Amino acid sequence: MPQPPTRARPTGHPGYSETLPREPESAATARRLLRAACAVWGLDAWAEDGALIVSELVANAVQHARRESIxxxxxxTEAGRVRVGVVDFSKTRPVRKTPGPEDEGGRVLALVDGLAETWGTDPLPWGKRVWAELRGKEEG
Known part of the structure; x- marks a missing residue:
């Protein structure tokens, strides 16, 4: 009996994710994950900005999330775009503030805003995803 033709099925865009404890030390793991993804995709030039962005997003989630993990x-998301996101269980959306010289709060999103092409928050039934996108030219 002849076999049916084999078809490739779409697998979507490549991605990496990891559930981490809601601890400041998780920023180091998130940076390693980001650098590994950029290396696999041949986007090493994006690794430093991406590592700084993911560190700041993790720090924000560690400070404001409600559960033990993020x-x-x-x-x-496409050839010239990488999206970095942190999902947590708090529904409170981050607000970008212009911090004063003595104010530590609000700097996270100001820094992300300066490094990323765009950033935002997606509400989820159980919390939210705060994300930032890097866009540029792929390396050779």
Missing amino acids: RVVIDR
Whole structure:
């Protein structure tokens, strides 16, 4: 009996994700994940800005989330775009502030805003995803 033709099925865009404890030390793991993704995708030039962005997003989630874990997601949404996201269980959306000289709060999103092409928040049934996108030219 002849076999049916084999078809490739779409798998979507490549991505990396990891659930981490809601601890400041998780920023180091998130940076390693981001750097590994950029290396696999041949986007090493994006690794430093991406590592700084994911560190800041993790720090924000560690400070404001409600449960013991967070999820870091690194997606290559298209050839010239990488989305870095942190999912947590708080529904409170971050607000970008212009901090004063003595104010530590609000600097996270100001820094992300300066490094990323764009950033935002997606509400989820159980919390939110704060994300930032890097866009540029792929390396050779």
